[in-house]
Amino acid sequence: MLVAKGIIKSYGNLKVLRGVDLSVERGQILGLMGVNGAGKTTLISILAGLTRPDAGDVHIGGVDLLRHRRQAARHIGVAPQALGIYPTLTVQENLDCWLFTNEGVAG
Numbered sequence: 422m423l424v425a426k427g428i429i430k431s432y433g434n435l436k437v438l439r440g441v442d443l444s445v446e447r448g449q450i451l452g453l454m455g456v457n458g459a460g461k462t463t464l465i466s467i468l469a470g471l472t473r474p475d476a477g478d479v480h481i482g483g484v485d486l487l488r489h490r491r492q493a494a495r496h497i498g499v500a501p502q503a504l505g506i507y508p509t510l511t512v513q514e515n516l517d518c519w520l521f522t523n524e525g526v527a528g
């Protein structure tokens with residue numbers, strides 16, 4: 422479902438990701454562990470199509486994320502560490518809100 426190969430990302434002289442490979446099957450749950458600043462959020466942002474890697478490939482559901490971001494994005498949902506949900510809305514209302522937002526973005 423998700424295949425990433427040779428992901429490289431630097432910020433200036435700081436080499437954050439130095440060739441990350443990973444593969445996640447449909448239904449599989451993967452935990453990403455690392456010390457603060459290890460590059461977890463950077464990697465997730467790349468896999469979600471929010472940040473461009475310096476090098477590497479990402480395929481989601483067989484779709485090349487870097488070449489066909491919108492098509493690949495239909496398979497992706499991201500709940501960030503903070504501000505990911507509206508606490509005063511129900512779970513259903515939160516889902517409706519984000520589904521509506523994604524429909525709007527994807528056109």
Ligand SMILES: Nc1ncnc2c1ncn2[C@@H]1O[C@H](COP(=O)(O)OP(=O)(O)OP(=O)(O)O)[C@@H](O)[C@H]1O
Nearest residue numbers: 432433435437455456457458459460461462463464
């Ligand atoms: N936009 C950016 N510009 C410059 N440096 C950045 C940027 N984003 C992240 N970094 C740096 O890249 C490194 C990896 O950051 P990242 O946020 O990916 O780590 P993390 O593993 O998610 O950390 P944490 O456990 O604290 O959430 C850190 O040194 C961070 O300061």
Ligand SMILES: [Mg+2]
Nearest residue numbers: 458461462463
């Ligand atoms: Mg982080």
